[in-house]
Amino acid sequence: MGVVEIEAQQVSLETTPGGLRHEAFHRLIRNPGAIAGAVIVTAFVIVALFAPLLAPYSPTAINLELVSDGCCPGPSWEHPMGVDDLGRDELSRVIYGARYSLLIGIVSVTVGLTAGLILGSTAGYFGRLDNLIMRIVDVMLAIPGFLMAIGIAALMGPGLLSVMIAIGIVNIPIFTRLMRGSILGQKENDYVLAARAVGVPNRKVLVNHILPNAISPVIVAGTLALATAIIDAAGLGFLGLGPQEPSTPEWGTMLTDAVRYLQTAPFLAFFPGLAIVIVVMGFNLIGDGLREALDPKLRGRA
Amino acid sequence: MTEPLLDVDSLEVRFWTRRGTVYAVNGISFSLNAGETLGIVGESGCGKSVTALALMGILPRAGRVTAGTASYGGRDLYTQSEAEWQRFRGKEIAMIFQDPMTSLNPVLTVGSQLREAIEAHLDVSKKEASDRVVELLDRVGIPQARARAKDYPHQFSGGMRQRAMIAIALACEPKVIIADEPTTALDVTIQAQILDLLRDLVDERGTALILITHDLGVVAGMCERVQVMYAGTVVETGDAVPIFASPRHPYTLGLLQSVPRLDTGRRQALHPIEGAPPNMLTEPVSCPFAPRCRYAQEDCLASVPLLRSIGEQQAACFHPAPSDEWARTRLQGVA
Numbered sequence: 272m273g274v275v276e277i278e279a280q281q282v283s284l285e286t287t288p289g290g291l292r293h294e295a296f297h298r299l300i301r302n303p304g305a306i307a308g309a310v311i312v313t314a315f316v317i318v319a320l321f322a323p324l325l326a327p328y329s330p331t332a333i334n335l336e337l338v339s340d341g342c343c344p345g346p347s348w349e350h351p352m353g354v355d356d357l358g359r360d361e362l363s364r365v366i367y368g369a370r371y372s373l374l375i376g377i378v379s380v381t382v383g384l385t386a387g388l389i390l391g392s393t394a395g396y397f398g399r400l401d402n403l404i405m406r407i408v409d410v411m412l413a414i415p416g417f418l419m420a421i422g423i424a425a426l427m428g429p430g431l432l433s434v435m436i437a438i439g440i441v442n443i444p445i446f447t448r449l450m451r452g453s454i455l456g457q458k459e460n461d462y463v464l465a466a467r468a469v470g471v472p473n474r475k476v477l478v479n480h481i482l483p484n485a486i487s488p489v490i491v492a493g494t495l496a497l498a499t500a501i502i503d504a505a506g507l508g509f510l511g512l513g514p515q516e517p518s519t520p521e522w523g524t525m526l527t528d529a530v531r532y533l534q535t536a537p538f539l540a541f542f543p544g545l546a547i548v549i550v551v552m553g554f555n556l557i558g559d560g561l562r563e564a565l566d567p568k569l570r571g572r573a
Numbered sequence: 574m575t576e577p578l579l580d581v582d583s584l585e586v587r588f589w590t591r592r593g594t595v596y597a598v599n600g601i602s603f604s605l606n607a608g609e610t611l612g613i614v615g616e617s618g619c620g621k622s623v624t625a626l627a628l629m630g631i632l633p634r635a636g637r638v639t640a641g642t643a644s645y646g647g648r649d650l651y652t653q654s655e656a657e658w659q660r661f662r663g664k665e666i667a668m669i670f671q672d673p674m675t676s677l678n679p680v681l682t683v684g685s686q687l688r689e690a691i692e693a694h695l696d697v698s699k700k701e702a703s704d705r706v707v708e709l710l711d712r713v714g715i716p717q718a719r720a721r722a723k724d725y726p727h728q729f730s731g732g733m734r735q736r737a738m739i740a741i742a743l744a745c746e747p748k749v750i751i752a753d754e755p756t757t758a759l760d761v762t763i764q765a766q767i768l769d770l771l772r773d774l775v776d777e778r779g780t781a782l783i784l785i786t787h788d789l790g791v792v793a794g795m796c797e798r799v800q801v802m803y804a805g806t807v808v809e810t811g812d813a814v815p816i817f818a819s820p821r822h823p824y825t826l827g828l829l830q831s832v833p834r835l836d837t838g839r840r841q842a843l844h845p846i847e848g849a850p851p852n853m854l855t856e857p858v859s860c861p862f863a864p865r866c867r868y869a870q871e872d873c874l875a876s877v878p879l880l881r882s883i884g885e886q887q888a889a890c891f892h893p894a895p896s897d898e899w900a901r902t903r904l905q906g907v908a
Contacts, residue, residue, distance in 0.1 A: 398634065459633075460675060461670055461671075461672060461675040461676040462675065462676050462677055462678040462679075464626075464631060464670065464676070465668075465670055465676040465677070465738070465741070466678070466686075466689070467629075467631050467662065468629050468631055468662055468663065468667065468668040468670075469662060469663035469667060469689070469690040469693055469741055469742070469744065469745075470659050470660065470661070470662040470663035470664060470690075470693040470694055470745075471659075471663075471689055471690070471693050472659050472693070473655075473659075475689075479678075479681070479689065480678050480681070483678075483680045483681070484678070484679070484680055
């Protein structure tokens with residue numbers, strides 16, 4: 272057996288099979304926090320997808336008889352989270368609210384991520400317009416994110432779509448900056464030079480070599496941004512910039528409506544608030560788990 | 574004599590940095606014939622690697638070729654468009670980098686990176702590309718090539734990664750391979766294997782090789798011609814045998830004298846070259862080696878020496894070392 276073969280055998284004994292993504296996954300599932308986050312987020316997505324099957328009542332069914340004795344009857348067997356001022360079942364509304372939060376989270380992060388990827392790659396890899404893009408990003412980052420979201424949502428007129436776009440736009444500079452930094456960091460690597468040296472076209476170098484290496488921090492930030500987006504959406508809803516239809520069971524809007532009954536029926540604010548906290552915590556736990564799992568310093572180690 | 578394959582004439586490369594302009598390569602000229610092996614020797618920062626990157630058209634953004642020409646098979650490299658460069662790199666000249674640990678992409682399998690190099694230039698079907706991947710890995714001595722092609726770089730040892738890099742460089746049968754310190758990052762035992770492999774491969778394909786190194790032993794064993802670089806200029810060039818037998822430029826002599834030898838006594842002091850390499854932030858106006866040179870005289874500081882025939886080689890020196898100096902000091906060491 273030649274030296275190389277012995278060497279090859281030793282090497283294959285030392286390392287785990289599969290790629291780095293595989294290893295990252297193994298690190299992820301050994302992290303209890305990430306597991307908890309995954310459970311919460313999975314439950315949240317299931318609730319959102321199957322809301323009509325899970326909700327005991329319609330979220331918009333008004334039943335004034337229930338509130339004839341004053342607002343508002345607290346939790347009971349028929350209505351585990353109580354009913355609101357119009358006699359609508361709070362549990363059903365919280366369940367349907369998951370759909371809005373999921374939608375807002377996904378759409379706004381997708382808007383921010385897509386724009387950030389394109390702008391960040393243009394600035395970081397091609398170097399065209401680098402200064403222009405980054406100065407605009409600096410200006411956008413100088414404005415507090417939530418204030419900017421309020422401004423944009425107010426400009427576009429209140430509504431679900433405005434909320435999603437507003438939060439998406441607020442995310443753009445964050446993702447752009449992250450993507451550019453990550454690409455700049457990867458661009459100077461030897462393997463990029465080596466790929467160019469065999470004549471791989473620039474675009475392919477970016478897509479095949481740089482993005483897969485540069486994307487990890489963006490995945491982490493994207494997960495964490497989902498959590499922030501849900502909070503911001505609730506905030507915008509609370510300020511009255513969310514869905515205007517009063518029957519829309521959006522968590523933030525529900526909180527606004529609950530303010531009037533905070534003294535007599537605190538549970539009306541408590542349950543949507545709790546839902547927000549749990550879901551946000553779930554995304555944060557996954558995000559942190561991913562950050563640890565994808566840490567380049569741990570790469571190549573089991 | 575036939576037309577040289579690669580002809581570099583008065584090439585200059587500058588870098589614009591925050592600290593000022595770096596005069597990295599200051600007018601070097603050389604040519605390379607098909608199938609020839611040329612060694613470029615010099616210490617860190619003397620412009621060896623920059624020359625290689627310039628010939629591949631992959632200088633960092635801060636650097637640019639400011640003067641001189643390089644022609645390959647009659648075509649001028651620096652008038653090529655980016656698309657022409659892309660067709661050129663890998664197909665005509667390929668490069669092997671110093672550190673195999675970092676020059677393979679960690680998230681792609683070795684096989685897919687090899688396939689990418691093949692598909693960049695050859696119009697082949699998926700099946701043909703896969704077969705060629707296995708064939709190349711097999712040729713560079715990777716056991717169980719078909720299975721190992723699916724491995725990621727971190728599952729390869731350093732030596733195997735450098736073998737894979739060689740396979741990538743060979744993928745499209747280039748006529749010239751530039752190997753930039755291909756063994757510096759490897760163990761000594763692996764170094765010898767890699768160099769043997771490289772030599773076998775360029776021999777059997779008639780590929781020309783430019784071997785960039787600071788290891789004089791490697792050059793002596795591998796190259797027909799040698800070119801010694803200092804501070805962005807070629808200070809001595811010629812056939813390997815006369816240069817190693819009788820170096821005339823004081824810098825080459827100093828390099829040879831600074832190598833520890835087994836056949837001298839252990840107490841024999843090493844002879845480092847005193848002083849430090851020159852500041853590359855100013856354009857050279859005198860012999861760049863003069864401040865460190867024991868043969869330097871006043872006229873060395875007045876102008877830049879040009880390459881001229883001295884003995885059997887060419888050296889850029891006004892006051893070259895005596896032709897028997899190296900032979901004399903070497904014998905002294907043994908005694």
